[in-house]
Amino acid sequence: MKTMQVMALSDTDEDLREPLREKRRKHPLQVHRAYKGHVECPVRGYVDMEFCFYCKFLEVLDMDRKVPIVACRRSRDDVTREELVAYERLSILELAEILGNVSEACREHGISRRQFYDYKHRYEKYGLEGLKERRRSRRRRRINTFLRSL
Structure with missing residues (x-):
């Protein structure tokens, strides 16, 4: 009985993951390197990284690297x-x-x-x-x- 419940959960879980995979295919992450506290934003152009904190398309902001990166789900073509x-x-x-x-x-x-x-x-x-x-x-x-x- 428990195995059936686990299988049912995994099937449901897989159904939930499929829309996320589709979303990732449609909107791949765009990775941008920061230079002297600025980054090339696909929407706003060359801006201070501070603007990225308020962007609704921001996915990853990694400040711990040697060269900080910003990854967002928006490309210039989507704008x-x-x-x-x-x-x-x-x-x-x-x-x-x-x-x-x-x-x-x-x-x-x-x-x-x-x-x-x-x-x-x-x-x-x-x-x-x-x-x-x-x-x-x-x-x-x-x-x-x-x-x-x-």
């Missing part, structure tokens, strides 16, 4: 254009905080202060989703009634 735009806008907000000068951060990135404060407001209200490009509704063109009758 959508909207996410890249959102992370670029987030980097502007972070730069302004680091510099302590909004005007200088805006100048460096080529945006207006008004645009910066729009990004800041959207980030505070909606988080990273608020920094993605908003899709604009297509406006109908008004056609002159005279032209319609032709």
Whole structure:
């Protein structure tokens, strides 16, 4: 009787492992080496390793090696254009905080202060989703009634 229970558990256990294997095949780990406290992030580019602590794609952060490594489940190919735009806008907000000068951060990135404060407001209200490009509704063109009758 006990052997049947063990077999049943192992069958169930194997069923649980299969989706994880499939997930690993679809999203293999990307290993990045750290250099002077910075790492090449597939989403944000060359960043301070501190940003990796908050990344939702982080799997492994090994600081005990001679050359620290970061492994994540995201590659540059997996990143959508909207996410890249959102992370670029987030980097502007972070730069302004680091510099302590909004005007200088805006100048460096080529945006207006008004645009910066729009990004800041959207980030505070909606988080990273608020920094993605908003899709604009297509406006109908008004056609002159005279032209319609032709």
